[in-house]
Amino acid sequence: MANIIVLFSSSRPNGNTRNFINQIAVQLKTIDVSLDIIDLEQYHFSDFDYEHKNKNDDFSPLFEKILAYPIIIFATPVYWYAVPPQMKRFLDRISDYLSFPQLLDKGRQLKGKTAYIACTSIQKQASETYLNAFKETFAYLGMQYGGYIHADCSEGYQAEPQENAIIMFSHLFKTHKA
Numbered sequence: 264m265a266n267i268i269v270l271f272s273s274s275r276p277n278g279n280t281r282n283f284i285n286q287i288a289v290q291l292k293t294i295d296v297s298l299d300i301i302d303l304e305q306y307h308f309s310d311f312d313y314e315h316k317n318k319n320d321d322f323s324p325l326f327e328k329i330l331a332y333p334i335i336i337f338a339t340p341v342y343w344y345a346v347p348p349q350m351k352r353f354l355d356r357i358s359d360y361l362s363f364p365q366l367l368d369k370g371r372q373l374k375g376k377t378a379y380i381a382c383t384s385i386q387k388q389a390s391e392t393y394l395n396a397f398k399e400t401f402a403y404l405g406m407q408y409g410g411y412i413h414a415d416c417s418e419g420y421q422a423e424p425q426e427n428a429i430i431m432f433s434h435l436f437k438t439h440k441a
């Protein structure tokens with residue numbers, strides 16, 4: 264098992280964001296750092312339910328698997344200055360672990376983990392609105408924010424322009440060989 268998990272969500276399983284993550288994974292491999300990648304679209308879980316009638320869907324096993332990792336990279340495209348629906352649903356469902364007494368102990372285990380963002384869009388810079396929603400969520404959950412990487416895909420996905428940024432981003436993980 265790697266130390267780093269990527270939570271990937273996009274309406275395209277093999278689109279720009281997945282290409283970006285794959286390129287990051289290849290670069291990290293050169294410094295002996297590996298990533299476990301989870302495609303959230305492969306999991307079936309519903310919106311947050313105040314009555315927790317959805318407690319037997321895929322969310323709990325997924326969330327508890329993620330708790331084993333000290334580092335989480337949230338990887339999505341920017342869709343309307345925000346995350347895609349499945350990532351939003353995932354973030355909403357973290358509220359299960361803050362709301363229901365039997366889950367609180369596990370919810371607290373997010374505290375101290377380090378979170379990064381990897382995103383793609385068609386702008387030169389990542390949307391601050393998008394980034395801030397993540398950063399405020401991490402702060403609320405007691406997670407450390409490690410930084411972000413963004414790819415401008417206005418010309419589609421092109422690997423070469425991302426190379427330098429990916430090398431710099433990879434340096435952040437040097438101490439997490441696994």
Ligand SMILES: Cc1cc2nc3c(=O)[nH]c(=O)nc-3n(C[C@H](O)[C@H](O)[C@H](O)COP(=O)(O)O)c2cc1C
Nearest residue numbers: 273278279280340341342343344383384385386416
């Ligand atoms: C529904 C939708 C909304 C989008 N909203 C934005 C946006 O707000 N800002 C932006 O720069 N790009 C936006 N884009 C462009 C995508 O972020 C960009 O093409 C991204 O690289 C797509 O990644 P994917 O192939 O993983 O879906 C949007 C694309 C879609 C399909």
